[in-house]
Amino acid sequence: MAKTIGRGIGRLACAALIALLAACGSAPVGPGYYRVERGDTLSKIARSNRQSVQSIVRWNNLSNPDAIEVGQVLRVAPPAGTVSATATPRPAPRGSAPPSSAREPAVADTPAPGGAPAxxxxxxxxxxxxxxxxxxxxxxxxxxxxxxxGTPVVAAAGGTVVYAGNGLRGYGNLLIVKHNADYLTAYAHNRALFVKEGEAVSQGQKIAEMGDTDNDRVMLHFELRYQGRSVDPARDLPAR
Known part of the structure; x- marks a missing residue:
């Protein structure tokens, strides 16, 4: 019985971790935008929004249409001044406001050019x-x-530890630190972990030691996520 409960807890922890890595950040998006959900494809999203795949690829500067991620925000309505090739316009009653898909969303909901963080x-x-x-x-x-x-691993920014363990295959001893509503960082393959889930950490605080758990060499695999999407950490790291 205890083993069964333990396995159940382990599966739940792993599922929660995957959700943190793949879909962190679920704030509502503005009109004309869509947040990718598990099981979505670009074709499905295009059909649901009466657009062409080519239009959505162009509006979002997607280099690989098959590489969309859970939590990613996509523009699904034409930018102001453009027309979708397959969109079916719906006439509005005389004197009414333009449909919401034609209005620009708030700045905070607008994906930055090229998919970079805003x-x-x-x-x-x-x-x-x-x-x-x-x-x-x-x-x-x-x-x-x-x-x-054994090389020290430190928190790249202050925040709260939301995962500490080895429940996700391929990451070894892993830490995930949530910094705010938009950003989290992940630290994988550690030899030892020095912080626990729920613990607040400060920038520069030692949180782990480099190792080779679930890997073929000693190294730190470091990820930065913005609203659930992987982004290049080098963009926000100081030059060496």
Whole structure:
């Protein structure tokens, strides 16, 4: 019985972790925009919003239509001054306001050009070492930094630890720190963890030691997520 309960708790923890990594940030989006949900495809989203796949790809500057992520915000209505090739206009009663899809959303709901975050976060390097793999948004969701086992890993920014464990395959001993409503960072493959879930951490505080758990070499895999989407940490890290 105890083992069954333990397995159930483990599955729930893993599911919660995946949700944090893939779909953090569920604030409402403005009219003319759509937040990607689990099971969505670009074709399905286009059909639901009476648009063409090509239009949505163009409006969102998508380099790979098959690489949309849960939590990603997409424009699904034509920008002001443009017309969708397949959109079916609906005549409005005389004297009424234009349909909501034709009005620009609030600035806070507008995805930045090229899918880049509309806001920034001030980060410090989470560890010392050599960057051997950079972010590309497809095959690499973060950066890999190599050094000796036991090299200190620090919080790149202040926040709250929302996960500490090894329940997600491929990440080893993992920490996830939530910084605000938009940003979180993840620290993978650690040898040892020094903070617990729910604990507040300050920028620069030692939170782990570099290791090779669930990996073939000693390194830190570091990710930055903005509203659930992987973004390039180098954008917010100081130059070396």
């Amino acid at each position: 806001t920034s976060i001030s980060l410090i390097w989470p560890t010392k070492g050599q960057v051997v793999r950079n972010f590309d948004g497809r095959n690499s969701k973060g950066i890999d930094i190599v050094n000796a086992a």
